[in-house]
Amino acid sequence: MNTNLKESKAPTSTTTINKNDVDAKTNNIYEAISIVSKRSTQINTEMKKELIDKLEEFATHNDSLDEVFENKEQIEVSKFYERLPKPHSLAMDEWLNEKIYYRKTDEDLDA
Template identity: 70%
Template sequence: MKTNIKDSKAPTSTETIDKNKIDAPTDNIYEAISIIAKRSSQINSDMKKELLEKLDEFATYNESLEEIFENKEQIEVSKFYERLPKPHALALQEWLEDKIYYRNTKENEEA
């Protein structure tokens, strides 16, 4: 599932959320948090991969370690990603908007 980070309504700072809204789909807060955490890890790896690809576009490779150049494009890209909502906030927002698919494998085994 590809998250559109730029259009997300996820908060960039800490917000209090009603526990009942979080555990409503599963009736188990621990299961809900586990699902959100797994999605957060997926979002984090996607964001990291995307950031590294964008930074690599502007990379300049030098033979000398003494010469370090500030690349303004790389700095702007980094600042953009720093201002985005964090992966856990994005995953929680997806959960609250019912955009995360999950299934209970134990229920499937019993059937």
């Protein structure tokens, strides 16, 4: 995963962010939010894939649908991911710390 979740300083709860800090690089709040939103979607996809891969390591496959086995390792992995900052928080932290690369496409430049 590109984002190091353990070292991230992104908040785990809601925080207020100065609008001027968010749109400083683009001079357009909507463009800045769009960029952060796209990065948030990327982070969410990466986190989900990583979580599913880790949970599959501990999966016990059983033919009976009535029996559900809760594996202690699976529960610990799930709890770890629940305590992490949310993808939108990680993306905003990356944006404010200039860790997101973005560029305008040719269509944007012609407009």
